[in-house]
Amino acid sequence: MPTEYRKTDEALxxxxxxxxxxxxxxxxxxxxxxxxxxxxxxxxxxxIVSGEPLFASTDKYDSRSGWPSFTVPIDAANVVMKQDREYGMVRTEVRSAHGDSHLGHVFNDGPVESGGLRYCINSAALRFIAVDDLEKEGYGDFRNLFTAEEATR
Structure with missing residues (x-):
């Protein structure tokens, strides 16, 4: 796993x-x-910019919104919430803590049994790392988030 997550000119x-x-x-x-x-x-x-781990597929669900939706981040320290008053609305923007990337927004209409939050995230802000590639990509510490059954899906 990378020891430091940050925005670089190369990544941009x-x-x-x-x-x-x-x-x-x-x-x-x-x-x-x-x-x-x-x-x-x-x-x-x-x-996609800094490589910091944000969400796991185990917390992803079909919100019928048309964007990837998650109930919780992998590590809350890697996401920052900011008030967003664009377009005449008050929303909560979600940004990556280290890369300062705009990810999407969080809403209070998620599954009640998971705490009621829906992290509605842009695919363009994300890079997916399959369970089988976690070690190779330096994210082996997150292998424990998945059962053997989940890893074979």
Whole structure:
């Protein structure tokens, strides 16, 4: 696992235009037309800019919103909440703590049994690391989040 998560010029230069707009300019990608909204693969999602671990597939659910939705981050220290007053609404923006990437928003309409939160996240802000690749990619410490059954899905 990387010992330091941070935004680098190299990481920024490798982003697609959509990834850059989402993470650096707080844009939102289209619902139902993004990479991870309906993914059922087992693994973790990390910030595409800094690599900091953000969400696990074990906490992902179908919110029917068209974006990947999670009930909780892997480590709350890796996400920052900020009040967002854009577009005449008051919302809570979710950003990565170390990379300062815009990830999406958190809402209070998630599953009650999981605490009621819905982290509605842009796929363009995420890089997926499959369970089988956790060790190879330096995230082996997160293998314990998955049962043997979850790892084979």
């Amino acid at each position: 230069s490798s982003l697609t235009p959509t990834q850059y707009r989402v993470t650096q300019e707080a844009a939102t990608e289209p619902a139902f037309r993004n990479r991870f909204w309906d993914s059922k693969d087992a693994g973790i999602y990390v910030d």
